[in-house]
Amino acid sequence: MEATSIERPASQRHRSVACSECRQHKLKCDAHQDYSKPCSRCRRRSLECKILGDYKRIKKPTKAELVREIERIRKEVNPTTASDVRPLEHDSTLQGQTNHGSKSTTPYNIAAALSEIPYSPASSVSTEYQHNLQQDAILDLQGQSRTIDGVTIASEKINDCFNIFATHYSPQVPIVEQPMLLDATFEKSPLLFWTIVTLGSRKYSQDPTVFHQLSHRMATLAFQSLKSRQSPIQTVQALVLLCAWPLPVKHLLNDKIHTLAGACMQLALQIGLHVSGVGQDFARERVQAQVSEQNYRALLWRYCTIVCQSASIGDGLPPSMIVEAFNPDWVDQNTMSPDFNQLALRTKLHHIQSSAISKVVPYIMAPADDASLEGIIEIFDSQARMLQSQLQDDIDMLTMYCVRLHICVSRFMVRQPVSMTGLIELYGIAINLIEKYSSMDAASDLALYSTFYLSRALGLAAFVVLKLHHSPQHLVIDRERGERCYFSVIRLCRRRSLDTPDLDSRLATILTELWSSSMVFRGPDGIFDALNVRIRSRLTMSVFFDCLWWWRQEFRGQPDPFVSQPSAVRQTAADSLTQLVDPFMVFSDGLDYDENYFGMYGTYHATLPYS
Structure with a gap:
């Protein structure tokens, strides 16, 4: 190992210096432990470890x-x-x-x-x-052809799918190391390997049959991997990815996303991801304590909770909250990664959204003080708006719109008199969400690669526009702009569809038929009431599922199941749902964020366990 003797100022003599390779990639370096030996990363990769005093990072060409x-x-x-x-x-x-x-x-x-x-x-x-x-x-992308359940995928197609995954999917949920080692990934976890290939093949134009062949086999492989209990970290990674981009199904009842999300959360708990450290208390053998491993486990746990809980929120189910045990002092504070900043921001937004859901449930499920519900909605919405200055890119902005939509859509649950100002604000949020999604799709094909949570929020925004377009004329909104956005959602759903019919293609059909319907939102008494929401137990997605029932009634000939539902039944449902949600909610009412609020997650500087 080469090292130059550098005379540093007194204020820097005790500061650790990273090697050139680690500085180039902005990675944690442990060369300071013994400058006479290469750092652990350079040893693993057989790289020349140098300490250069005048080293400057070189921007790699795009x-x-x-x-x-x-x-x-x-x-x-x-x-x-x-x-x-x-x-x-x-x-x-x-x-x-x-x-x-x-x-x-x-x-x-x-x-x-x-x-x-x-x-x-x-x-x-x-x-x-x-x-x-x-x-x-x-980049070690020289893999070989692989076979799964009698289906062989050529090596060049696997390489293409890995490249597509690294370009479009991994940046949204960065829990897999870049660059990826194909053969090493397969040896560690066939489930993670085939998950990456499956996601990369979702819109693979060179061979559209790859996704069709793999998607029917992934659920079986996932359950087999859970049963074998081998490579639990990689299994959690794969399940998180499958929950972020679930496999296409024709009916909601066939969707396995919540089964996989529940298994993912429980497996993460079993291996101790929710506790700071390397999981020694959950292991049968001594685990070598490494800061990079600790940081990565914290990162994986954070994305595990965000993705799995967002899947529940996107389907109108209460997110299960877990009490964490993170020590705020267990990580080095010398550097700050942009990835950590983005993760901290996403965590704050998710935290606000989950807290808002827990607080509004008692109000939307049973008769309550409407003024209090309006106040709760405004408090949490203002907390989300306060984070606008921390947004780093378009995906952060889109996520904030989704969070605000889930918070403010509860205004439909307010009983008479309805706040017209609040509904106008809700309409604006839905319009902004759709327009931001559309602009990102035009620039980067977002509809092809967006997560389940983002796509489901897009559908919710369309139904908000639909209901408010059928609202009384004295509600002053830009109806022409809303119409354009509504039609954009139909186009985006068709563009996102992977199979015919799947949920996206069916949603496009439902939106089309409801827009042209003259009977939607017409009650048994013949009075139109677009602001009424009959379903309330699906939390912030109640509007979404209520509109689906309007479609079933008119275009599938199903009777109205809510016409004679007594109030006592709704009260019982309210009590049971409140009991389900409240015990898990450990968040405080006031969220006063500052730059140190998420210090318990440490400074993210993780080396993923593949190199």
Whole structure:
């Protein structure tokens, strides 16, 4: 190991210095423990570990820049074939999406493209730069063909699916290491391997049959992995991903997302992810304590709770809250990662949303003080708005709109007189959510890769627009703008659909038929009341499922199940649901956030357990 003798100022002599490789990738480095030996990361990867006092990080070229550089080289070497250059990525949906807010570093197959370029002394690209391109392009994505339940997927298709996953899916739920080692991933956990391939093949245009073949086998593989109890960390990773992007089903009753979410949460608890440290209290053997492992376990637990609880919220089910046991002092505070900042922001928004749901349940399920309900809604909505200055990108903004929608949609539950000002504000939130989603889809194909939570919030926003469009005319809203947004949701649902029919394609049909209906929201007495919500036990998704019942009545000929429901039944349902939700809610009423509020999660600087 090479090391330069650096004379540091007195204020920095005790400050640990990371090696060049770790500084380049902004990773935690333990070289300061013994500067005469390489750090643990360099040892694992067989890298040269250097401590350079004047080292500066080099910005790596983007994928688009690498592709343009290769095309330029080809033009110089052989101008006659320049017009035949095609994009290197097999999946056409990836073209032009290199700026999708992704933090992934997985490039296209640049190494293969460079190998096709004949050598020419006139080439203006330095040998070192070309070597770096080839070295970065390999990324250990040289796997082999794999077989699952009699179905064999070729290695090049697996590589493509891993690239698509790294580009579009991993940045939204970053719990899998980049770059990914194909063969190592398969050896550690076939479930995680096939989950990544399945998600990457959702919109894989080169071979649409890959997803069809794998999606029917993933549920069985998931339950087999839970039964075997091998590689629990990787199993939790896979289940979190399957809950974020569930497999397509034709009917809600066939959806296994909540079964997998429950199993995921319980498995995470069994291996002690909810407790700071490396899970020694939950292990049968001595576990080596590493800060990077501690940080990663905290990160995985946080995304596990956010994704699994959001799946419940998106289906109108009460999220199960778990008491955590994190020590605020167990992590180094020397650095601050942008990933941690984003995770802390998402946690705050999720915390506000879950707290709001727990507080409004007693009010929406039984007769109560409407003024108190309005006050609770305004308190939590204002807390979400306070975080606007911390939003880092479009996905954060979209998430905030979703949280505010779930909070403010409870205004439909307020009994007469209804606050028109609150409904106008709710309408604006729904419009902003749809427009933000549409603009992100136009820029980066969000509809193809968005999570279950975001897509379900999009449907809820459309039903809010539908109800308010059928509201009294004295409700002053921009109806033309709302109509455009409503039709955008129909288009986005069809674009997102993976199978015919699946829930997305059926939702597009339902939205289309309800918009053209002249009977929707018409009660047994012949009076139209779009502001009334008959279903109240589905929490913030009650409006969503109430509209589905209006569709069933008119277009499926089902009788109105709510026309003769006595108030005593609703009161019993209110009591039972309140008992279910309240014991799990351990949040305080007032959430006064500051920069240290999420210090209990430490400074995120995790090395994922794949390298």
